[in-house]
Amino acid sequence: MSEKFKRIHVVVMDSVGIGEAPDAAEFGDFDVDTLGHIAREKGGLTVPNLADLGLSNIKEIQGVPKAETALGYYTKMQETSAGKDTMTGHWEIMGLFIDTAFRVFENGFPDELIEKIEAFSGRKVIGNKPASGTEILEELGEEQLKTGALIVYTSADSVLQIAAHEEVIPLDELYRICEYCREITREDPYMLGRIIARPYLGTNAADFARTPNRHDYALKPFDKTVMDHVKDGGLDVVAIGKISDIFDGEGVTKAVRTQSNMDGMDKFVEVLKSDFHGMSFLNLVDFDAVYGHRRNPIGYGDALEEFDARLPEVFANMKEDDLLIITADHGNDPTYKGTDHTREYVPLLVYGKNLKGNGELALRETFADLGATVSDNFGVKMPAYGKSFLGDLN
Numbered sequence: 001m002s003e004k005f006k007r008i009h010v011v012v013m014d015s016v017g018i019g020e021a022p023d024a025a026e027f028g029d030f031d032v033d034t035l036g037h038i039a040r041e042k043g044g045l046t047v048p049n050l051a052d053l054g055l056s057n058i059k060e061i062q063g064v065p066k067a068e069t070a071l072g073y074y075t076k077m078q079e080t081s082a083g084k085d086t087m088t089g090h091w092e093i094m095g096l097f098i099d100t101a102f103r104v105f106e107n108g109f110p111d112e113l114i115e116k117i118e119a120f121s122g123r124k125v126i127g128n129k130p131a132s133g134t135e136i137l138e139e140l141g142e143e144q145l146k147t148g149a150l151i152v153y154t155s156a157d158s159v160l161q162i163a164a165h166e167e168v169i170p171l172d173e174l175y176r177i178c179e180y181c182r183e184i185t186r187e188d189p190y191m192l193g194r195i196i197a198r199p200y201l202g203t204n205a206a207d208f209a210r211t212p213n214r215h216d217y218a219l220k221p222f223d224k225t226v227m228d229h230v231k232d233g234g235l236d237v238v239a240i241g242k243i244s245d246i247f248d249g250e251g252v253t254k255a256v257r258t259q260s261n262m263d264g265m266d267k268f269v270e271v272l273k274s275d276f277h278g279m280s281f282l283n284l285v286d287f288d289a290v291y292g293h294r295r296n297p298i299g300y301g302d303a304l305e306e307f308d309a310r311l312p313e314v315f316a317n318m319k320e321d322d323l324l325i326i327t328a329d330h331g332n333d334p335t336y337k338g339t340d341h342t343r344e345y346v347p348l349l350v351y352g353k354n355l356k357g358n359g360e361l362a363l364r365e366t367f368a369d370l371g372a373t374v375s376d377n378f379g380v381k382m383p384a385y386g387k388s389f390l391g392d393l394n
Contacts, residue, residue, distance in 0.1 A: 004390060005323040005352065008374050009272070009280045012093070013307065014086065015288035017331020017344025018059050018076055024343040027084055029331075032342035034292070035061050037335040038304065041297035047304055049311035053326070053349040057360065072351035073393060075361040077327065077369065080385075084341045085157045086288070087193040087218070089329025090246045094225035095371035095383025102158035102193040102219075106130055106340065109152070109160065116184060117152065121177045123169075124149040130156065130339060132294060136163060137200055137208040144168060145203075150177070156293055156332075156340040158193035160185065163210075166199045171213055174199060182217040194218045194245070216245040226371035226383055227251025227281070233380040235278030240267050243281045253278070261286040261303060265310045272317040279374055283329075292332030293339045300334050315351070323352040323377070323393075325370060350393065357394035364389070 017034035024032060036059070039045040044063020047055065054074030056064040081092045083101035091098060108128040118125055126140055126149045136153045144151055144165055151163040160181055164174045178197045185192040195217040202208035227237045228251040237253045241264050244255035256271065258264040261284045268282050284307065291300035318324060331344030348364060364370070368386030375381065376388035 003321075003379065004377050004393070006277055006321040007279065007319065008323045008325065008377060009268075009318075010093070010282070010370065010374070011268070011324070011326045012090065012281075012283045013287055013304075013326065013328045013347075014283055014285045015292045015330055015332035015341065016304070016328040016347065017333065017342060018328075018347045019345050021078055021343045021345055027343040029336070029342045029344075032331060032333040032336050032344055034300075034331040034333045034342065034344060035059075035347075037333055038297045038301045039063055041335060042301040045301055045304060047308035049308050049315075050304075050326075050349070053351055054358075054360075055347060055349065058347055070358045072349065072355055072358055073361050074350070074359075075348050075363055076345040077348050077364040077367050078345055079330065079343070080366045080368075083158075084330045084343045085193060086329055087158065087246055089346075089367065090243070090283070091221055091225065092367040092385075093327070093329065093370050094221075094227055094247070094251075095368045095375070095386055096221060096223060096225060097366075097368065097385045100191070103189070103191040104156060104158050104340070105154050105160075106156065106338075108154065110189075113185070113190065114152070117150065117177070117181060120180050121150060125152045127151045127153045127163075130154050132289075133161070133163065133198060133210060137202075137210075138205045141165065141200070141202070141208045142205055156338075158191070159196060160192055160194075161196040161198050163198040163200060166201055166211060166213070171197075171199060175215055178215065178217055186219065192219075216242075216248075218245055218248040220248045221250055223384075224381075225251055226375050226380075227279075229375055229380040229383075230278055230378055233378060235378060235380075236276040237278055238271050238276060238280040240264060240271060240280060241283040242285055243283050246283070261307060262310075265307070265314075269313055269317055272314065272322075278378070288332050288341075292334050292341075295334045295336075295339065297334040318353055320353050323350065325350050325373075327367075327370060329367075352393070355393060361389055361392055
């Protein structure tokens with residue numbers, strides 16, 4: 001079978017949900033709507049390129065006109081896995097179904113786990129609560145400088161992070177501690193998705209800054225994903241942003257690091273300009289990490305508008321036989337209580353220069369439909385879950 005597209009580019013707008021999922025109440029989420037509530041708080045969103053792709057045709061969003069004739073195809077996808085974290089969302093996008101949710105520790109980790117870390121490392125643990133990386137350094141960095149303790153913290157994702165000053169706790173020691181934490185948290189009762197080493201430098205709370213020596217220790221996917229099938233088919237899989245970390249490097253032929261949403265878009269444009277055959281997979285994490293978890297709807301809206309402004313550059317650098325798919329991995333309504341992700345539908349926007357048709361696709365009943373479409377296009381092994389919509393793209 002000949003390929004319809006030589007390259008497929010998947011862009012995940014991390015946490016950009018588009019309204020409450022049918023099972024949201026089971027996750028403690030009521031009246032959640034990331035895009036809708038951001039638009040309300042801003043008095044309307046200005047995202048003309050997303051509008052042209054059909055964003056407001058999926059669900060009407062304040063300030064975003066419906067496209068009379070969309071540039072491509074649009075619909076929304078529903079998550080079926082038992083979780084609303086980043087890893088679950090991405091793994092489902094690539095064809096896996098997660099029936100046991102990764103554990104999230106919104107109130108910090110149990111004493112038993114902390115005691116094990118202290119016993120192994122010979123260092124006291126401080127923190128042990130959900131926090132942003134910058135806030136925790138401002139609060140506890142100076143104490144660590146004085147005491148040599150480990151700063152342990154988490155987030156609304158399934159993650160245990162250890163921040164350590166590089167001049168107090170050398171990198172090899174920090175990495176060794178994180179490797180130990182990885183080994184003891186793979187299964188119940190912890191089932192943590194990732195352990196992250198977060199080294200930093202500086203002299204006081206005013207100038208502490210994280211270094212590039214971060215290291216992620218993720219769980220490997222429990223089965224092969226669409227990325228593996230594409231790679232096994234002799235094709236390229238270019239992972240941009242934290243994609244390689246989310247999949248622990250599995251199914252990746254090239255990994256590209258990013259520093260922010262805009263850096264991610266810069267790197268994505270470079271990838272578009274390069275010559276490869278296969279798929280690229282980009283995660284734009286700032287929506288989630290910088291704005292969603294910090295409950296900043298105005299900043300979130302500004303970031304969406306900044307992303308939208310980069311899309312003409314993306315379109316201009318796409319080849320005739322490229323396909324662009326824009327989606328998300330879960331919601332994170334910045335107007336909702338707490339700091340957790342929210343169980344929502346996610347948008348699905350599909351564009352290609354050689355597409356003659358346009359309009360609404362059927363509701364996708366699992367994120368895995370996206371991965372199935374990628375596999376279908378490249379003629380590689382299909383995932384066990386998901387239904388391809390390749391045949392609906394004309």
